Amino acid sequence: MSFEPKILGILCNWCSYSGADLAGTSRKKYPANIRIMRVMCSGRVDPVFILKAMESGADGVLVLGCHPGDCHYSEGNYKTIRRMTMLQKLTDQMGIESDRIRLDWVSASEGDNFSAIIRDMTEKIKKLGPFPRNGGNNG
Amino acid sequence: MKKISIDPITRLEGHGKIEIFLNDEGTVENSYFQVPELRGFEKFSEGRLAEDMPQITQRICGVCPEAHHLASTKTLDALFHVTPTSTAKKIRELLYSSFYVTDHTTHFYILGGPDFIMGPEAPAAERNIIGVIGKVGLELAGAVINIRKKNHHVISMIGGRAVHPVFGQPGGISKGIDEEERREIEQIAKDSLEFAKLSLKVFDDIVLKNKEYVDMIVSDAYTHKTYYMGMVDGNNKVNFYDGKVRVVDPDGKEFAKFEPKDYLEHIAEHVEPWSYIKFPYLKKIGWKGFVDGKDSGVFRVAPLARLNAADGMATLLAQEEYEKMYTILGGKPVHHTLAMHWARLIELVYAAERMLELAQDPEITGTNVRHIPSAVPDEGVGIVEAPRGTLIHHYITDEYGVIKKANLIVATVHNGAAVNMSINKAARALIQPSKEITEGLLNRIEMAWRPYDLCLACASHNLPGHPALPMYVYNNKREIIKSWE
Amino acid sequence: MAKLKVALYWAASCGGCDIGFLEIGEKLLKLIEVADVVFWPVAMDVKYKDVEAMPDRSIDVCIFNGAIRSSEQEHLAKILREKSKVMIAYGACAYGGGIPGLANMYNREMIMERAYLETPSTINPGKIMPQTSYQSPEGELTLPKLFDTVKTLSQTVKVEYIIPGCPPEERTTWMALEALIEGKLPPVGTVITDNIKAVCDDCPRKRDVKKVKKFYRTYEIISDPEICLLEQGIICAGIATRGGCGSPCPQANMPCTGCYGPVNDVIDQGAHFMNAVASVIDSNEPEEIEKILEDVRDPAGTFYRYNLPDSILRRARV
Numbered sequence: 001m002s003f004e005p006k007i008l009g010i011l012c013n014w015c016s017y018s019g020a021d022l023a024g025t026s027r028k029k030y031p032a033n034i035r036i037m038r039v040m041c042s043g044r045v046d047p048v049f050i051l052k053a054m055e056s057g058a059d060g061v062l063v064l065g066c067h068p069g070d071c072h073y074s075e076g077n078y079k080t081i082r083r084m085t086m087l088q089k090l091t092d093q094m095g096i097e098s099d100r101i102r103l104d105w106v107s108a109s110e111g112d113n114f115s116a117i118i119r120d121m122t123e124k125i126k127k128l129g130p131f132p133r134n135g136g137n138n139g
Numbered sequence: 140m141k142k143i144s145i146d147p148i149t150r151l152e153g154h155g156k157i158e159i160f161l162n163d164e165g166t167v168e169n170s171y172f173q174v175p176e177l178r179g180f181e182k183f184s185e186g187r188l189a190e191d192m193p194q195i196t197q198r199i200c201g202v203c204p205e206a207h208h209l210a211s212t213k214t215l216d217a218l219f220h221v222t223p224t225s226t227a228k229k230i231r232e233l234l235y236s237s238f239y240v241t242d243h244t245t246h247f248y249i250l251g252g253p254d255f256i257m258g259p260e261a262p263a264a265e266r267n268i269i270g271v272i273g274k275v276g277l278e279l280a281g282a283v284i285n286i287r288k289k290n291h292h293v294i295s296m297i298g299g300r301a302v303h304p305v306f307g308q309p310g311g312i313s314k315g316i317d318e319e320e321r322r323e324i325e326q327i328a329k330d331s332l333e334f335a336k337l338s339l340k341v342f343d344d345i346v347l348k349n350k351e352y353v354d355m356i357v358s359d360a361y362t363h364k365t366y367y368m369g370m371v372d373g374n375n376k377v378n379f380y381d382g383k384v385r386v387v388d389p390d391g392k393e394f395a396k397f398e399p400k401d402y403l404e405h406i407a408e409h410v411e412p413w414s415y416i417k418f419p420y421l422k423k424i425g426w427k428g429f430v431d432g433k434d435s436g437v438f439r440v441a442p443l444a445r446l447n448a449a450d451g452m453a454t455l456l457a458q459e460e461y462e463k464m465y466t467i468l469g470g471k472p473v474h475h476t477l478a479m480h481w482a483r484l485i486e487l488v489y490a491a492e493r494m495l496e497l498a499q500d501p502e503i504t505g506t507n508v509r510h511i512p513s514a515v516p517d518e519g520v521g522i523v524e525a526p527r528g529t530l531i532h533h534y535i536t537d538e539y540g541v542i543k544k545a546n547l548i549v550a551t552v553h554n555g556a557a558v559n560m561s562i563n564k565a566a567r568a569l570i571q572p573s574k575e576i577t578e579g580l581l582n583r584i585e586m587a588w589r590p591y592d593l594c595l596a597c598a599s600h601n602l603p604g605h606p607a608l609p610m611y612v613y614n615n616k617r618e619i620i621k622s623w624e
Numbered sequence: 625m626a627k628l629k630v631a632l633y634w635a636a637s638c639g640g641c642d643i644g645f646l647e648i649g650e651k652l653l654k655l656i657e658v659a660d661v662v663f664w665p666v667a668m669d670v671k672y673k674d675v676e677a678m679p680d681r682s683i684d685v686c687i688f689n690g691a692i693r694s695s696e697q698e699h700l701a702k703i704l705r706e707k708s709k710v711m712i713a714y715g716a717c718a719y720g721g722g723i724p725g726l727a728n729m730y731n732r733e734m735i736m737e738r739a740y741l742e743t744p745s746t747i748n749p750g751k752i753m754p755q756t757s758y759q760s761p762e763g764e765l766t767l768p769k770l771f772d773t774v775k776t777l778s779q780t781v782k783v784e785y786i787i788p789g790c791p792p793e794e795r796t797t798w799m800a801l802e803a804l805i806e807g808k809l810p811p812v813g814t815v816i817t818d819n820i821k822a823v824c825d826d827c828p829r830k831r832d833v834k835k836v837k838k839f840y841r842t843y844e845i846i847s848d849p850e851i852c853l854l855e856q857g858i859i860c861a862g863i864a865t866r867g868g869c870g871s872p873c874p875q876a877n878m879p880c881t882g883c884y885g886p887v888n889d890v891i892d893q894g895a896h897f898m899n900a901v902a903s904v905i906d907s908n909e910p911e912e913i914e915k916i917l918e919d920v921r922d923p924a925g926t927f928y929r930y931n932l933p934d935s936i937l938r939r940a941r942v
């Protein structure tokens with residue numbers, strides 16, 4: 001059986017979640033690999049959520065927010081950029097492939113964009129294979 | 140052949156062990172000193188920031204963190220091509236001298252010295268600090284505690300913390316000392332010097348006035364003719380903090396003298412399958428096995444080796460004592476392992492004198508304590524004399540000062556081969572088929588390695604100095620006939 | 625009241641925790657008045673055999689330092705757990721894996737290869753490696769096997785209390801011992817210090833708004849001794865580290881490196897620290913942020929200096 005990655009999508013309530021909704025209602029095709037968790041703002045996303053998700057079964061984590069400048073809490077997604085840039089430096093160093101963790105922007109009208117991102121990410125993680133939990137070994 | 144399994148729990152005892160094998164005749168066939176762990180600092184230093192290394196590498200050993208901290212800081216000076224300010228250099232050495240006072244005191248009175256002070260045949264229950272107190276008196280015991288406490292205070296005042304200081308930086312230190320602190324340190328240095336003198340007197344009374352002891356010191360069982368290594372200043376005097384590394388041959392003639400950066404031309408390490416520690420030797424002579432003599436690359440480090448490798452001590456009183464030791468023991472070099480205890484006390488005097496000198500130096504309260512490096516970092520080697528011997532740090536970084544490669548040769552490791560040989564020789568000399576293997580006899584074997592002040596935290600880059608190593612003696616059927624745990 | 629029975633032990637440790645413990649000096653005597661130290665390898669001559677022979681739960685408190693790095697250390701932790709009513713993780717190594725836990729950036733093979741084959745001073749043409757079992761001409765010699773991944777004490781056995789620090793400062797140790805002596809131990813799970821807030825809380829440096837355009841490495845600048853280091857662009861862990869040490873590091877002009885572990889309710893000190901640092905960056909531009917973060921060249925070693933094995937990721941994928 002081919003490997004079907006599990007991806008956790010953490011979506012901000014205002015833009016991205018609506019974008020995903022649109023993709024769903026307009027039956028835009030996207031792989032069923034994503035589980036969605038809704039937050040009020042991408043600025044609410046703590047790196048701990050991402051690390052926890054990876055250690056508890058996800059093969060990748062996608063964070064989606066409103067486009068820069070469009071955050072409903074004005075500054076939230078800038079905070080997200082700073083945190084995610086920092087986190088990515090750490091995960092690179094820890095040997096976690098950069099394609100497994102992604103930050104992107106989807107507005108309420110971008111159902112297509114949403115599907116494209118999910119497809120792209122799923123493809124990439126399929127190539128990488130499952131994420132080795134617990135460091136892969138504990139001998 | 141009968142396979143002997145030792146209850147795994149006893150195997151855990153201590154962080155190192157000694158195995159002695161007897162042959163059919165009941166004499167010693169061979170012995171092994173094993174260190175059972177490795178922490179891998181050379182590897183996990185890769186990727187770290189160079190400036191974090193003084194604080195990272197000192198976690199190799201909580202007994203001598205100051206030595207690692209300073210060896211590492213000096214490596215950073217070299218790596219960043221920056222010279223520390225004169226005040227900074229002196230403050231570093233001041234802290235280091237103070238540290239030497241505490242460390243040599245700890246070894247002489249608490250770790251290595253007790254069985255020496257108490258005598259080889261004293262019951263095990265007395266060969267400890269409590270026994271020492273009984274013998275030297277409560278007053279001196281109080282002085283031991285006091286002097287350690289005061290010097291720890293000096294270390295935390297200068298270094299930021301008493302265990303694992305934080306002050307080392309390339310080109311200097313993180314903060315200076317003011318006049319009030321200086322005065323306090325000066326007083327502690329004076330107290331330390333008095334204490335050092337007192338310790339020499341104790342040694343004189345207990346050991347030197349006792350012919351049996353002196354005979355034991357010079358006996359063949361505790362003698363090895365090897366090369367000696369230690370750091371010297373511009374006048375070939377012992378220096379703990381800075382200088383060139385000098386090696387003398389078993390006749391006491393200078394064999395090599397080199398800058399820290401050239402250590403790889405002179406020192407190589409041999410690997411054995413039965414221990415996690417490696418065995419350094421003189422590269423130009425080569426590894427000839429666990430043997431002494433001029434044709435073997437085995438060398439020794441630590442107090443006696445430092446004194447042998449130098450032409451004298453840089454301070455007055457220590458120089459006097461230095462001359463006295465060599466006169467009594469018949470000239471240089473001294474090959475008697477047990478004389479290491481004596482050499483340690485001479486160094487204690489030197490450390491206290493040097494500490495006082497530095498505390499009285501007008502530059503010591505200077506406020507210029509750091510030069511900011513401007514060159515691109517690349518590669519550096521830093522060497523100090525740790526109490527247990529020459530300590531080498533060597534890092535290579537990228538242009539941003541991130542460690543690409545690190546190599547560490549720590550003090551106790553240099554003595555690895557010699558410790559093995561010392562145990563072997565003492566065991567061969569002392570274990571006789573006709574004689575019962577008593578506790579006292581095993582203690583006499585133990586006395587062959589005690590003087591090295593083994594710090595197995597350093598040796599395995601992992602484990603703390605255990606005061607006693609378990610020892611197992613096997614007969615020709617490989618059954619344990621005696622153990623000493 | 626019967627005297628307390630106390631045991632002290634070290635596993636993969638540097639010995640600094642024992643030295644630190646000894647530094648409590650005269651207070652140690654106070655402890656001895658109310659407690660019998662039944663086991664302490666560094667200072668007394670009790671055998672492992674004797675410990676094994678003790679009835680279960682016959683030791684009141686075991687104070688354990690050092691990380692778990694080999695099967696033997698794991699074994700001993702388990703035995704001491706059985707024999708003790710209360711197990712205390714003492715020091716950063718037992719608590720979070722400590723600095724030796726940085727070995728989790730690599731694995732056993734890489735560590736062995738570096739030490740025995742690769743280092744420039746090693747001459748080993750026969751590629752000899754230490755063996756867990758070796759047949760010498762005289763008989764078998766054994767060495768313990770090292771784990772690939774360094775573990776914390778609480779990943780090995782159940783732990784009731786934690787005394788943080790590398791090593792714990794005297795005041796911290798004393799606070800815990802006093803609680804012990806007076807029989808006033810806090811609820812199980814407590815990390816014992818005298819400040820449940822962050823190191824910043826004990827730090828005398830002046831704090832204002834934290835906004836930085838550039839991070840400095842400690843060797844690059846001479847910092848203002850009165851002002852918060854983080855505000856000057858020097859990464860300081862004080863903001864994400866449990867207080868109680870008295871902030872000796874920032875007082876010595878060096879940043880806190882986080883040895884007291886996370887503050888209350890934080891499960892991953894590194895992530896918390898990282899967040900705090902990210903939030904002081906004074907920019908909204910992705911490229912500029914990227915540029916500013918270029919100066920953070922060792923996130924793992926900076927943010928997880930003392931607790932990589934205790935982090936969510938536990939180790940690098942190598």
Ligand code: SF4
Pocket residue numbers: 198201636637638639640641642689690714715716717718722723789790791792
């Ligand atoms: S916590 Fe620090 S002082 Fe204690 S053993 Fe570990 S490295 Fe040493």
Ligand code: SF4
Pocket residue numbers: 823824825827828829831851852853854855860861862863871874879880
């Ligand atoms: S961040 Fe560091 S320097 Fe600033 S207040 Fe906190 S502990 Fe002090």
Ligand code: SF4
Pocket residue numbers: 789790823861862865866869870871872873874879880881882883884885
């Ligand atoms: S300031 Fe930070 S690193 Fe220094 S002792 Fe306190 S917690 Fe540890």
Ligand code: FES
Pocket residue numbers: 012013014015016040041042043065066070071072073074076077
């Ligand atoms: S509300 Fe969407 S990112 Fe802030």
